[in-house]
Amino acid sequence: MGDFNDLLYPKDKEGTHPHPNYLMNGFRNALEMSSLSEIDLSGGRFTWEKGRGTNAWVKERLDRGFANANWWSLFPLCNLKVVATAVSDHEAIFLQLVEATVSKKTFRFKFENTWLKEPSFISDVRNCWENLPMSHLMIKLMSVSRFMEKWGRDFFNKFKEKVRRQKAIIDLLRERTDDHSVREYLKARDKLNDILLHEELYWKQRAKLFWLREGDENTRFFHTSATARKKANKINFLVNEDGVRVNKVEDMGELIKGYYQRIFAAPEEATSNDSTASPRIVTQS
Incomplete structure (x- = not known):
């Protein structure tokens, strides 16, 4: 292809x-x-x-x-x-290749540099700070942090929706040839480019790679770097005592469970079991 x-x-x-x-x-x-x-x-x-x-x-x-x-x-x-x-x-x-499954992720508050590109962010945080009652500084900071955490969740959801919306507009206008549609198509492409640059900055910070300047358009590289640590911690399959590879989650759970049941069994029960070989864990397929 x-x-x-x-x-x-x-x-x-x-x-x-x-x-x-x-x-x-x-x-x-x-x-x-x-x-x-x-x-x-x-x-x-x-x-x-x-x-x-x-x-x-x-x-x-x-x-x-x-x-x-x-x-x-x-x-x-x-x-x-x-x-x-x-x-x-x-x-x-x-x-x-196959139908993808989507799992919901839990959010943890981290300040994102790309928020500063949103015109409303500074004013929203300032309004939150000024409207909080006079109290201990730490309490106000925690309250503002909770506000930014919610703001960040809403921003990220809106951010993904903006990309989907712009692509839908481009798909709608792609086959039209009249002058107005052509102008709107070009505007939509420029706006999509701006949104994708915001996305690049978002993943760039999460990847903790600052040696590439903003604008390199390597979003997939930044995304891959940000998620590489999670992939390294994933168990793709186990190998049982017969050398058979087990890759289904349920079967891997039963294999691990059976291994530890043999390990912690009573002495007479452990003696009757011929094998206590541990399953081999493989993290790279």
Whole structure:
């Protein structure tokens, strides 16, 4: 998958100068010889454009994904979709192999530098401080901290919602060609870029990496660095005394439980058990 810089069908292009048929035929023949079939793309017909709003406006579907029969047997429920980007003439394509599960996280108060980019933050904190009754300084500080903690939760939720909202606007305007829609599309892309820069700063602080300047657009790098410690502490699977790998959470729990039951059993019971081998813990699959 990626940018193939070629088209499969005439419908993959809108704009001046139709794509040569011999190139499309050659592309299809190469796929057939390689026993590859295309992964359906959702979220938009085109992934590249140039000259939006001008007479030379061209849109093409250059980014695609293909797979062979063996791959399809492993990931029959995969989903490939277009994801709006703000700083490239190519839209990103995102491949989801299986349905993702989302778990709710508990929040712990930490001051985020990106809050300072919100115009209302300083005034909201100042109003909270001034409206608190006169009391011990520490009590006021704790009260303001609780206020900022709630403000931060609301901000983070709104932050994610802003990204979703802007991408929805871009998806709505992508196929429209009238002048007003073109202007609104360009405004929405610029606004999405600003929001993504805020997101970059947010993850940059959490990753505790300050040697890259703001604006490097390495959000995934910062996100990965911030979560690497959690991944290192995760047990992916256990190996029992027979050398069989156990990777289901319930089965791993039973394996650990049985091991410690044997360890702490009465002497006569422990003697009757032939094996007290501990399960091997593996944290990297």
